[in-house]
Amino acid sequence: MFYGNTDGSGNFLLERVGNMGRVHHIINSYSLHAGGAERLVRGLHLGLRRQGLDSRLLGIEHQADHEEEAAVSLGLPSAKSYKAFAGVRAYLKRECGPQDIVHAHLFPSNLYAGLLRKHCGAAMVTTEHNTHNRRRGTLLGSIIDRLIYPKCEQIVCISEGTQGAMLQWMPQLAARTTVITNGVDLPFAQYLKLDSNKERPLIVSVGNLREQKNYPKALEAIALLGDLDFEYHIAGEGADRKALEAYISAHGLAGKVRLLGHTQDVPQLLQHADLFFMPSMWEGFGMAAVEAMNAGLPVVASDIDGLGEVVDASCASLCDPSDASSMAGAIRNYLENPGLRSAHGRAGFQRSLEFSEQAMVDGYVELYSEMIKEVSKK
Numbered sequence: 383m384f385y386g387n388t389d390g391s392g393n394f395l396l397e398r399v400g401n402m403g404r405v406h407h408i409i410n411s412y413s414l415h416a417g418g419a420e421r422l423v424r425g426l427h428l429g430l431r432r433q434g435l436d437s438r439l440l441g442i443e444h445q446a447d448h449e450e451e452a453a454v455s456l457g458l459p460s461a462k463s464y465k466a467f468a469g470v471r472a473y474l475k476r477e478c479g480p481q482d483i484v485h486a487h488l489f490p491s492n493l494y495a496g497l498l499r500k501h502c503g504a505a506m507v508t509t510e511h512n513t514h515n516r517r518r519g520t521l522l523g524s525i526i527d528r529l530i531y532p533k534c535e536q537i538v539c540i541s542e543g544t545q546g547a548m549l550q551w552m553p554q555l556a557a558r559t560t561v562i563t564n565g566v567d568l569p570f571a572q573y574l575k576l577d578s579n580k581e582r583p584l585i586v587s588v589g590n591l592r593e594q595k596n597y598p599k600a601l602e603a604i605a606l607l608g609d610l611d612f613e614y615h616i617a618g619e620g621a622d623r624k625a626l627e628a629y630i631s632a633h634g635l636a637g638k639v640r641l642l643g644h645t646q647d648v649p650q651l652l653q654h655a656d657l658f659f660m661p662s663m664w665e666g667f668g669m670a671a672v673e674a675m676n677a678g679l680p681v682v683a684s685d686i687d688g689l690g691e692v693v694d695a696s697c698a699s700l701c702d703p704s705d706a707s708s709m710a711g712a713i714r715n716y717l718e719n720p721g722l723r724s725a726h727g728r729a730g731f732q733r734s735l736e737f738s739e740q741a742m743v744d745g746y747v748e749l750y751s752e753m754i755k756e757v758s759k760k
Contacts, residue, residue: 403481404436405750406504408470408491410461411443412453417590418564418669419511422540422742423487424450425567429743435750440473442466442491461490470494471501478502483750487511493526496533505753507536509562512666513547513688514594531555535753538746540564543687544666562749563691564667565742566676566734569649573731574678575724583612583656583717586679588648588670591620591641593663596684598622598629600661602706603713605633610717614638614659617645652677656723657716660684663703668692672737675730680723682712692737697730 407427412420423439430437431451439453442461456469470491478484480503486495492508499506508530517523531537531552537559539545545561585604589595597616604614616626616639623641630639645651652658658674660683668689671681675697683693685700693700699712716723 403479403483404438404477405430405483405485406474406478407437407439407485407487408473408495409439409441409487410491411445412439412441412450412455413443413445418667419488419509421669422509422511422564425565425739426743426746427453429739430747433743433747435747438477440470442469461488466490467494467497471498474498474502474504478504480504481754483507483753485509489515489517489526489530492530496530499533506534507538507749507753508534509538509540510544510548510666511540512664513541513543513686514664518547518551527552531558534558535756536560536749538562538749540667541688541691543689543691546687560749562742562745563737564669564672565739566669566672566737567739568673568676568734568737570676570678570731573728574653580656581611584654585612585614585657585659585713586617586651586655586674587615587659587661588617588645588651588673589660589662590618591616591622591626593622594665595622596661596663596703597626599703599706600659600709601626601629601633601635601639603661603709604639605635606706606710607714607717610714612638612717613640615640615642615651615655617642617648617651619643648673649677652679655679657682657713659709659713660689661701661703661709662686662689665689671698672734675727676734678727678731680716680726680730682709682716693730694733697726697733 407423409423412424414421427437427439441455442458444457445455458465482504484495484499484504484506486492486508517526539548539559539561545559549556630636652674658679658681660671662684665688671692674681681693681698683689683698683700684703701708701712
């Protein structure tokens with residue numbers, strides 16, 4: 383077991399290592415281009431290693447940016463490849479023992495881990511990263527999820543909203559679920575004062591171009607603001623790109639809207655922005671919103687579970703994600719009121735400090751300790 387405390391700098395000090403072995407994170411991909419769950423796993427993995435835990439990271443898919451400490455990739459084109467199950471099985475058989483913890487993230491990685499955990503005898507935990515997935519409400523999804531979640535000693539939900547959605551689907555697992563709020567590697571330690579006198583304000587969104595992020599509706603909102611002079615940049619890549627490009631062209635938005643693709647330096651982009659726009663249909667948490675608030679930006683965001691726990695009225699305007707006119711009105715209010723942008727940006731910065739990566743890592747260390755304690759009693 384682990385016993386520890388926290389010193390003044392926030393570093394978790396491990397005082398004793400008893401029966402616990404390695405923590406094996408298994409995920410479809412740990413590329414930083416993939417999404418928030420992948421970034422969270424990398425941050426957790428490295429945070430655990432900084433604290434002295436033997437954390438390992440297994441990615442099933444080929445990683446374009448896989449240079450990571452104690453991380454390996456199966457190099458497959460898809461996590462649903464017929465070779466994936468055998469690859470995870472070989473890894474667990476080779477690397478995992480009964481004193482270890484298998485920590486699975488996302489489907490189908492959590493399915494493989496659930497089916498294979500008996501081969502290594504390790505304790506298992508999975509993190510639920512979203513309030514929504516396509517399995518819920520379907521017969522096949524019910525069968526699959528009964529092969530995953532009952533195999534776990536613990537199911538971690540990244541927000542209260544994520545936990546609520548999980549238990550609405552599988553209420554019998556209430557005793558096994560817990561909430562550990564996502565943590566973000568915050569680049570800015572001090573509030574960045576926005577230039578409220580910029581002639582052409584910049585609105586920014588960050589997130590993959592896919593259904594969840596609701597960018598078609600965001601562009602509808604932008605199209606309603608034709609009388610205002612501003613820029614709107616979207617950082618991210620994905621399957622919806624061609625449809626978004628077609629909409630931009632058809633509605634004469636090429637001079638106002640830019641699709642940036644994958645952006646290496648998101649903090650720099652946020653530093654030069656004036657407003658952050660997060661129109662998602664669903665979110666488990668909202669890491670991008672935290673990063674934007676940390677850069678001193680006010681936020682226009684969807685009023686949805688998960689994301690609504692990150693932003694509030696002190697730093698954001700919350701809108702119906704299906705209502706473009708509501709979004710447009712919130713954006714207009716910020717663009718026409720620089721003082722409001724500044725006040726909400728300052729409040730958002732202070733709120734961002736509540737979601738530190740260190741607090742998240744400490745929460746998982748405590749969870750792992752309790753899991754090993756319970757296993758040792760059996």
